[in-house]
Amino acid sequence: AKPHVVVIGGGAGGATAARYLMKDSEGALDVTLIEPNATYYTCFFSNLYLGGFRDFDSLGHTYGKLADMGIKVVQDMATGVDRAARTVTLGNGDVLNYDRLVIAPGIDFVDDSVPGWSLDVAEVMPHAYKAGPQTQLLKSQVEAMPQGGTFAMVAPPNPYRCPPGPYERISMVAHLLKTNNPTGKILIFDPKENFSKRALFEEGWQKHYSGMVTWIGPDLGGANVEVRADTMEVIVDGEAEKVDVCNVIPAQKAGMIAATAGITDDAGWAPVDPASMRSKSDENIYVLGDASAQGDMPKSGFSANSQAKVAAMAIRGELTDSRVFPARYSNTCWSLIAPDDGVKVGASYEPTEEKIASVESFISETGEDAALRKSTYEESLGWYSGITADMFG
Ligand code: FAD
Numbered sequence: 047a048k049p050h051v052v053v054i055g056g057g058a059g060g061a062t063a064a065r066y067l068m069k070d071s072e073g074a075l076d077v078t079l080i081e082p083n084a085t086y087y088t089c090f091f092s093n094l095y096l097g098g099f100r101d102f103d104s105l106g107h108t109y110g111k112l113a114d115m116g117i118k119v120v121q122d123m124a125t126g127v128d129r130a131a132r133t134v135t136l137g138n139g140d141v142l143n144y145d146r147l148v149i150a151p152g153i154d155f156v157d158d159s160v161p162g163w164s165l166d167v168a169e170v171m172p173h174a175y176k177a178g179p180q181t182q183l184l185k186s187q188v189e190a191m192p193q194g195g196t197f198a199m200v201a202p203p204n205p206y207r208c209p210p211g212p213y214e215r216i217s218m219v220a221h222l223l224k225t226n227n228p229t230g231k232i233l234i235f236d237p238k239e240n241f242s243k244r245a246l247f248e249e250g251w252q253k254h255y256s257g258m259v260t261w262i263g264p265d266l267g268g269a270n271v272e273v274r275a276d277t278m279e280v281i282v283d284g285e286a287e288k289v290d291v292c293n294v295i296p297a298q299k300a301g302m303i304a305a306t307a308g309i310t311d312d313a314g315w316a317p318v319d320p321a322s323m324r325s326k327s328d329e330n331i332y333v334l335g336d337a338s339a340q341g342d343m344p345k346s347g348f349s350a351n352s353q354a355k356v357a358a359m360a361i362r363g364e365l366t367d368s369r370v371f372p373a374r375y376s377n378t379c380w381s382l383i384a385p386d387d388g389v390k391v392g393a394s395y396e397p398t399e400e401k402i403a404s405v406e407s408f409i410s411e412t413g414e415d416a417a418l419r420k421s422t423y424e425e426s427l428g429w430y431s432g433i434t435a436d437m438f439g
Pocket residue numbers: 054055056057058059060080081082083086088089090091092093122123124125150151152153174175176207208211212215301302303334335336337345346347348349350378379380
């Protein structure tokens with residue numbers, strides 16, 4: 047029999063890994079992809095959907111092309127991993143044997159990280175940090191806000207997926223309100239002293255949405271909030287603030303199956319070898335994307351895609367004796383602040399002994415002219431179509 051690679055999670059990391067394992071091994075490997083959803087909705091560009099720049103269907107991707115390549119796509123949850131026996135158990139009770147296992151389940155939320163919030167109230171106070179119905183719910187809530195109403199965001203502590211994501215979201219909500227609800231207000235409660243591309247976002251908020259956005263950092267109580275879903279209140283340092291929409295983005299950890307497999311650390315992430323993405327706890331397991339603890343790369347779809355190619359190459363090398371090149375990684379995170387006002391931050395990375403380390407980075411500057419910002423936005427459109435084709439075929 048051919049060596050068998052099982053991939054858990056058909057998102058940015060897992061879909062890319064499955065595709066590259068199949069494509070580059072030219073039939074020498076059996077590849078199974080386990081994913082419970084028939085359609086994967088990208089979190090990337092989900093903020094643009096909120097802002098009215100994309101329709102929802104444009105975020106959806108299916109697994110037909112991966113199946114056409116010969117990847118066995120199993121629509122189920124992985125519920126258990128037996129590392130000694132090298133098996134994965136599925137929700138339906140089936141047991142799959144593997145030679146190598148790729149774990150790419152994305153994130154789960156840390157229980158009780160925001161007092162008063164749990165998944166039980168996510169229908170009232172959405173996280174919209176796993177794309178799909180939650181993203182649609184948040185958009186409909188923003189559209190239904192009363193004139194002059196308040197949108198609140200409880201921003202997450204580090205590390206979390208997509209460092210600029212919450213702030214791009216604020217920009218897109220502000221854009222919607224500017225058109226439909228110009229006296230609406232936005233409050234951000236943030237436990238962090240600082241955030242990604244802050245100068246760029248603050249400049250953009252001032253320019254496009256003057257007076258609408260208030261950022262409340264840890265000094266003013268942003269790290270000490272509680273929410274009450276039944277009364278739609280945010281309690282800040284003991285003071286209740288009534289809001290109309292409350293987007294709670296909790297603290298995060300690796301998707302549950304990583305902990306079930308016993309490969310996570312105390313912080314809830316799965317440490318990996320920076321040169322290959324191999325789990326530090328098990329030489330037959332690789333971890334990709336948000337779930338991994340790897341060093342300097344932000345948790346992003348771009349990063350997950352980049353890491354997946356390195357892991358696929360390492361796995362092929364082990365199982366088929368093919369050539370393995372030194373690992374190189376890259377990432378860029380684009381954000382849209384207002385129509386045609388795009389900014390970006392990115393870097394290239396190489397493995398050191400301890401971590402994946404940033405070697406060269408770049409970031410948009412404040413005060414850039416409109417033409418440059420427009421071309422940065424257009425670059426992001428090309429990136430989205432290119433990377434989703436690289437993931438899903
Ligand atoms: P995911 O893409 O989340 O995939 C994980 C998959 O695993 C899911 O499909 C899930 O259903 C499946 N799964 C989980 N558990 C199991 C299990 N037990 N069994 C089987 N399957 C399982 N990144 C960018 O690069 N650019 C951006 O512009 C960008 N914008 C973003 C905006 C927002 C609002 C958000 C929230 C994120 C954004 N990101 C962006 C980040 C990006 O979405 C994630 O970093 C990326 O999806 C991580 O890929 P992943 O493969 O680790 O996880």
